[in-house]
Amino acid sequence: MKTNETKSIKTFDGHTKYFEHPSDITKTKMKFSVFLPEQKVENAIIWLSGLTCTEDNFITKAGAQRYLKDSNTMIICPDTSPRGLDLPKEHDSYDFGSGAGFYLNAVTEDYKDHYNMYDYIKLEIVSILKNNFNVKNISIMGHSMGGHGALVLGLREKDLFKSVSAFSPIVNPLKSPWGAKVFKGYLGEKMIGAELYDATELIRSGTKREDTIFVDQGKDDEFLEDNLLTENLVKVCKEHDQKLNLKYREGYDHSYFYISSFINEHIEFHLRALES
Amino acid sequence: MKTNETKSIKTFDGHTKYFEHPSDITKTKMKFSVFLPEQKVENAIIWLSGLTCTEDNFITKAGAQRYLKDSNTMIICPDTSPRGLDLPKEHDSYDFGSGAGFYLNAVTEDYKDHYNMYDYIKLEIVSILKNNFNVKNISIMGHSMGGHGALVLGLREKDLFKSVSAFSPIVNPLKSPWGAKVFKGYLGEKMIGAELYDATELIRSGTKREDTIFVDQGKDDEFLEDNLLTENLVKVCKEHDQKLNLKYREGYDHSYFYISSFINEHIEFHLRALES
Numbered sequence: 001m002k003t004n005e006t007k008s009i010k011t012f013d014g015h016t017k018y019f020e021h022p023s024d025i026t027k028t029k030m031k032f033s034v035f036l037p038e039q040k041v042e043n044a045i046i047w048l049s050g051l052t053c054t055e056d057n058f059i060t061k062a063g064a065q066r067y068l069k070d071s072n073t074m075i076i077c078p079d080t081s082p083r084g085l086d087l088p089k090e091h092d093s094y095d096f097g098s099g100a101g102f103y104l105n106a107v108t109e110d111y112k113d114h115y116n117m118y119d120y121i122k123l124e125i126v127s128i129l130k131n132n133f134n135v136k137n138i139s140i141m142g143h144s145m146g147g148h149g150a151l152v153l154g155l156r157e158k159d160l161f162k163s164v165s166a167f168s169p170i171v172n173p174l175k176s177p178w179g180a181k182v183f184k185g186y187l188g189e190k191m192i193g194a195e196l197y198d199a200t201e202l203i204r205s206g207t208k209r210e211d212t213i214f215v216d217q218g219k220d221d222e223f224l225e226d227n228l229l230t231e232n233l234v235k236v237c238k239e240h241d242q243k244l245n246l247k248y249r250e251g252y253d254h255s256y257f258y259i260s261s262f263i264n265e266h267i268e269f270h271l272r273a274l275e276s
Numbered sequence: 277m278k279t280n281e282t283k284s285i286k287t288f289d290g291h292t293k294y295f296e297h298p299s300d301i302t303k304t305k306m307k308f309s310v311f312l313p314e315q316k317v318e319n320a321i322i323w324l325s326g327l328t329c330t331e332d333n334f335i336t337k338a339g340a341q342r343y344l345k346d347s348n349t350m351i352i353c354p355d356t357s358p359r360g361l362d363l364p365k366e367h368d369s370y371d372f373g374s375g376a377g378f379y380l381n382a383v384t385e386d387y388k389d390h391y392n393m394y395d396y397i398k399l400e401i402v403s404i405l406k407n408n409f410n411v412k413n414i415s416i417m418g419h420s421m422g423g424h425g426a427l428v429l430g431l432r433e434k435d436l437f438k439s440v441s442a443f444s445p446i447v448n449p450l451k452s453p454w455g456a457k458v459f460k461g462y463l464g465e466k467m468i469g470a471e472l473y474d475a476t477e478l479i480r481s482g483t484k485r486e487d488t489i490f491v492d493q494g495k496d497d498e499f500l501e502d503n504l505l506t507e508n509l510v511k512v513c514k515e516h517d518q519k520l521n522l523k524y525r526e527g528y529d530h531s532y533f534y535i536s537s538f539i540n541e542h543i544e545f546h547l548r549a550l551e552s
Contacts, residue, residue: 012536252286253285258287261286261289
């Protein structure tokens with residue numbers, strides 16, 4: 001897989017790097033950032049960002065490098081959608097189209113040739129990790145839309161990912177305004193197959209992981225009530241014996257200030273799984 | 277001093293906050309950010325940012341909150357210039373005018389009524405810390421243009437600041453293209469009084485601190501050779517017995533990735549001075 005390194009910046013004895021590459025799956029140029037600790041890399045964590053983000057948000061704001069510097073685990077942060085296109089309605093709103101790929105494979109005529117972020121992560125990012133960075137084990141986490149992506153990919157591709165965690169995930173998009181909008185736009189008015197991109201519905205229909213899923217949620221998150229719907233996940237996990245470690249954080253919101261306050265716990269969780 | 281809190285975001289058990297206030301010194305609305313740890317605040321560190329920055333860069337990217345969370349020391353990050361004006365040439369380039377106040381008091385006709393960032397930090401920010409946040413002791417640090425500001429304010433107002441440190445400071449602006457440009461723009465063609473805003477020249481003319489100044493410099497910094505001129509400071513400190521702890525960092529550049537890698541050492545340095 002051909003990737004082109006565009007920037008390399010020494011950080012905590014290792015390197016923060018930016019790459020671009022032509023994607024067979026989105027049929028566009030795609031970008032991602034990584035942090036490579038000083039040691040030889042053996043494992044990776046995939047970070048999936050939320051609505052409006054690029055490959056730049058997490059790597060500049062979360063403070064994750066500090067907690068990976070002494071490990072043999074890299075982190076990779078893909079962009080959140082194809083770029084450089086001009087599809088109908090693609091750039092009209094923050095919660096659909098560019099910056100809002102939603103980690104699914106589109107079927108609508110306008111989007112199906114490019115907006116295939118589920119396969120992009122599952123196939124292309126994983127292939128880049130294995131072939132270009134010689135990674136053995138992979139875990140996955142994300143925030144908001146990316147928390148949704150981490151849960152769905154982690155549930156459906158359980159053998160591919162050693163552990164799964166999420167900050168403020170959209171756990172039941174079929175019941176949320178954000179989910180309804182993107183599912184109609186990418187999957188059509190009848191939203192065929194939408195259950196495959198909804199963590200709560202996946203668990204309800206019997207998909208589960210043997211290990212514990214770690215979910216982090218600020219209690220003062222402005223999107224909690226309408227769009228994140230955390231308690232729907234709690235309920236379905238109880239009903240279907242999916243182990244869930246849910247940490248509610250009193251007073252915290254949806255921002256990267258919140259993520260930076262607890263990213264250490266998530267990295268430690270994944271390092272334990274990756275190194276076991 | 278009337279300040280208006282515009283945002284408050286829980287971070288590492290404390291709060292990151294944003295404020296705006298009418299400034300008597302710049303005669304504009306000014307903005308700053310702070311991090312307040314959970315404990316009662318007794319001390320403060322002032323962070324002065326570099327060219328093009330606002331009150332937002334350091335507080336989102338440096339990862340400093342983590343190292344202050346268990347202390348009784350807050351950090352305050354002022355904006356780097358007045359805003360909302362339209363003075364001649366003010367918005368024409370990144371290294372003069374808006375985002376480039378250079379922590380001096382202007383004398384040129386166009387700028388003298390507003391661009392007085394030296395007094396803004398020395399008088400107004402210090403007054404806000406003492407009166408609005410009940411701070412006792414204050415230290416100062418900064419990056420690049422802000423490293424210059426920290427050194428100059430720390431040398432000239434030695435009783436006001438308990439300790440001084442800088443990342444990648446412009447140590448001898450009279451010898452640098454950045455300095456020459458701003459000194460002419462703010463102080464006039466003859467650059468009258470420019471030595472008062474040049475750390476190397478201040479030390480050369482006998483201004484000094486009893487304590488050790490801590491300077492951090494990446495060896496791969498693209499601005500080192502032409503604009504930062506670190507060795508000029510080393511030389512003058514030796515000649516005039518100013519104690520200097522200079523740490524060159526192999527492979528590091530001028531970015532916030534570099535700052536985030538070593539901000540812990542600077543915060544520990546200031547906490548020792550503030551708590552002694």
